[in-house]
Amino acid sequence: MSHPILPFIPAVFVPVKDLKRSTEWYADLLGRQIAPQPGQEDHGIYIFNLEGTQIILDSNTWGSPPMIMFGSDDIDASHAFCEEHPHETVTDVFRDEFVSVFHVNSHMICQTNRDLDLPKAKPAHSLLGGMSRIFIHADNLQDTIGWYEAFVGRSTEPDVKFGELPYIRMDRGAHLLIDDNRLSQSPRKFYEQLQLDMRVNPIAIIDTPDLTAALDHVRSKGAVADKGIESRLGVRFFLFHDPDGNALMVCEKVSR
Template sequence: MILETRIVWKEPFKAVGQKIRYKPSRDIAPSENEIARLWQRFNPRCDEIPHKNGECYGLCIIEPDMHPGDAFDYVAAVGVTAFADIPEGMVADTFEGGLYAVVTRKGPIDELGATFDYYHGEWLPNSEYTCRAGAEVEFYDSRYLGNDNPESVMELWFPIRSKRELPIENRVASLFVHVSDLRRAAEWYSQLLGLPLIEERLNGGPVYWLSLPGTGIVLDSDAYNRQNPDWREEMQPLFMLAVPEIDEAYAYVVERTQVFGEIERHGSMAYFNFADSEGNSVMACWSADAGREDRLNGDSPVAAQIAGVFVDVTDMRRASGWYTDLLGLPLDEERALQAVYSVPVAKGAALLLDSNRHAQGQSFSIRCMFDTKDIQTACAYAEKQGFEFHSGIEDHGAVAFFVLKDPDGNLIMVCESRG
């Protein structure tokens, strides 16, 4: 019995288990096939696996050029928080996140074939989605009561993508930090991250950039912007979204929100700015150098990689709906009721909509978050460098963080996650 089908974004997850090569056959019941026998061998060995997170997966590794009936790799696995001491005869892998159709079904395992028939024969052809490469996942939790139990509930996750290719990517290409003294700011951020200052980027232009892995930083003096009589301070973009084709992106965005001016084209890059649901300015940018990153080995306990970009919001339901609609993503209604909503991103820094400042009546904004493996060491490093603190270490068990002020008063969080 099909209980529901929903579209969700899944984050990457780690799993450890045992693998076989399996050739599907309608002549053998699921309760008696090689996969069932694999689970019989694997279940007694689960306790050998360290760092389990309580989740259980059947992973069907579907390759792009496969056809129905082809053999595939199947992994009976448990989710883990870290890879360590992998038991003999087992495999470990990280499975990519992305968009999935999640079909929730109830019934004995021998009726599983009907679920695949429903998905491939009914739901998928009539949806706005198509298949993409990745693992098809059987997800088991406490609702699964055994192979023969008619009340057993399980989920099947099918990797999908939209049939309509959006002209804007769900990833933060760069964070903007607006500064008054470009050299001073470049020196401060380089010192924070333990990176060398690149003098040739301080060539009289209005920006200095750090091409960090995933999401870069653009330090922007706005010197050129202020020469434009039509420019206003509120047009300063918070961050940049990558677009594969600038004209298509402009036509797409202008139908949805206010755009500040026309496309600006400068050789190997082109961009425009637009307003989000809160009136924040966001840049959409095409670059011929997209994806190019500096080779960085920061000599600092603060990782030279942005973990998250914060966007303060006053209405979380409105803001989360706006961003997910813009990026063609499903809205998680439950998470939209929380104080922080993480907009799914394909890679790079998390895009974090944050209503805490508004709810608590606070006037400050935190621009971004850097990770650290040791909050005490990172804090001691910041103190030794003479950095100004906005707030000291706050330890909440699963996370601990402190907040620094850069030379222009921008607030930067440094966070240790222990989850």
């Protein structure tokens, strides 16, 4: 039997306080027209359909950490697997005509039941070329590697583009990059709802063909990028924050 959790990240959920404000901000940043799909605003989300992995702005999760969605072809098999896999929480499966989903820890597992009729991915912004990596912030590197290798049924490899940090290659879209804070060097954030201190930023890595121009661009859109261009583990990058404090890392374009 194939592994029940697919090696594919359809989306990453970004918690926002004001959906309208955040949608307008990201649309301006990414050079996209706002084209809400039926029911998106009613459900407190807005989807930016990028190349491979989507950004879902989610006002329902404000006050919680960002969340990674993994795909499944058999939601019941995935749920049974997660119940046996080490976890803090596993929710029941929610089903409607479009999707079947459940949560394990801070991740969502999703099976599509019918076509969601999302708009096709538009060409990436010339300076923000889509997500290449999603961060997993690790306190204990070996424990985290073991959990995710079993979770997606794939072995880690050294990521030669990012200081040989361990990563798990997905079939398409963004890959998982496991960082013990050597690259991010980010502070922890306290989540009162969870009563936990966690590192959550940056959420992902965005590729760019021109790092200096990309920095000028995000600053012109009101992003906070006060440290400018940095270099660490042989990687040149900058971090920027959206109006809600969510951070993304922008790196010179790397091959996957």
